[in-house]
Amino acid sequence: MVVLSHCKGHAFTGLGGAIKNLGMGCVDRGTKKRCHAAANMVVDLEKCRGCSACVKQCPVNAIEVKGKKAVIDYERCWGCAKCFKVCMQGAMSPKEIMPDAALASCAQPVLECFGKKDLLFVNVLMNISKMCDCHGDAMLGELPDIGIIASDNILAIDSASVDLINRQFGGDFFDRIGYRDPKQQIDWLEKQGCGKRDYKLVEI
Numbered sequence: 001m002v003v004l005s006h007c008k009g010h011a012f013t014g015l016g017g018a019i020k021n022l023g024m025g026c027v028d029r030g031t032k033k034r035c036h037a038a039a040n041m042v043v044d045l046e047k048c049r050g051c052s053a054c055v056k057q058c059p060v061n062a063i064e065v066k067g068k069k070a071v072i073d074y075e076r077c078w079g080c081a082k083c084f085k086v087c088m089q090g091a092m093s094p095k096e097i098m099p100d101a102a103l104a105s106c107a108q109p110v111l112e113c114f115g116k117k118d119l120l121f122v123n124v125l126m127n128i129s130k131m132c133d134c135h136g137d138a139m140l141g142e143l144p145d146i147g148i149i150a151s152d153n154i155l156a157i158d159s160a161s162v163d164l165i166n167r168q169f170g171g172d173f174f175d176r177i178g179y180r181d182p183k184q185q186i187d188w189l190e191k192q193g194c195g196k197r198d199y200k201l202v203e204i
C-alpha cells in the first residue's frame with residue numbers, strides 16, 4: 001500500500017500526516033463516524049446570538065436558527081467543526097474530547113495487516129494549512145513549501161514532518177495553532193512496538 005498524505009494541522013492529532021491518514025482513512029464507516037462524532041458540536045444558548053453564520057458554513061445543512069438560537073440536527077451533522085471555527089460568539093464547543101491517541105490506535109491494526117515491506121509512506125509538505133483539508137483552506141498555506149518526503153516507516157516520516165514544519169516555522173507551529181502535541185500519537189505507536197521514530201533525511 002502506498003499512503004500519500006498532505007501534511008497540515010489537525011484538531012484531533014496535531015499533525016494531519018500518515019498516522020492520521022491511516023487512522024481515519026483505513027477504518028470502516030462506523031469507526032469513522034464514531035471518531036467524527038467526537039467533533040459534534042453543542043450550542044451554548046446563552047452565547048448564541050442567532051446570527052446564522054454557522055448555518056451558512058455547514059456543508060450538510062445540519063443547523064437551523066429557531067427562536068434566534070442555533071439548533072443542530074445530529075442525524076445530519078458529520079462533525080467537521082466548521083461551525084465551531086466560524087462562530088464569533090464562542091457558542092459552539094465539541095460534545096466530547098477525543099482521547100489523545102485515538103487515531104493512532106485506529107492506525108495500529110491497519111499497520112498490522114501489512115508487512116513492513118509492503119508499505120510506503122509519502123508525506124507532502126506543501127500548502128501546509130492550519131486546519132484539515134476538509135475545511136477548504138488547504139491551499140491557504142501558512143508556511144513556505146518544504147517538499148515531499150518518503151519512507152517505509154510511519155513513525156519516522158511523521159516525526160520528520162513535525163520537525164521539518166517546526167524548523168520552517170522557526171518554533172513550535174503546532175503549539176502556535178493551539179492543537180494537540182503531534183508527537184503524542186508517535187509516542188503511543190512506539191510504545192505499542194510499531195517501530196521507532198529515528199530517521200535520517202537524505203535529500204534527492
Ligand code: SF4
Nearest residue numbers: 048049051052054087
Ligand atoms: S454562528 Fe454562533 S452565534 Fe451565530 S447562530 Fe451559530 S452558534 Fe449562534
Ligand code: SF4
Nearest residue numbers: 058077078080081083
Ligand atoms: S460540525 Fe460540521 S456538519 Fe456538524 S453542524 Fe457543525 S458545520 Fe454542520
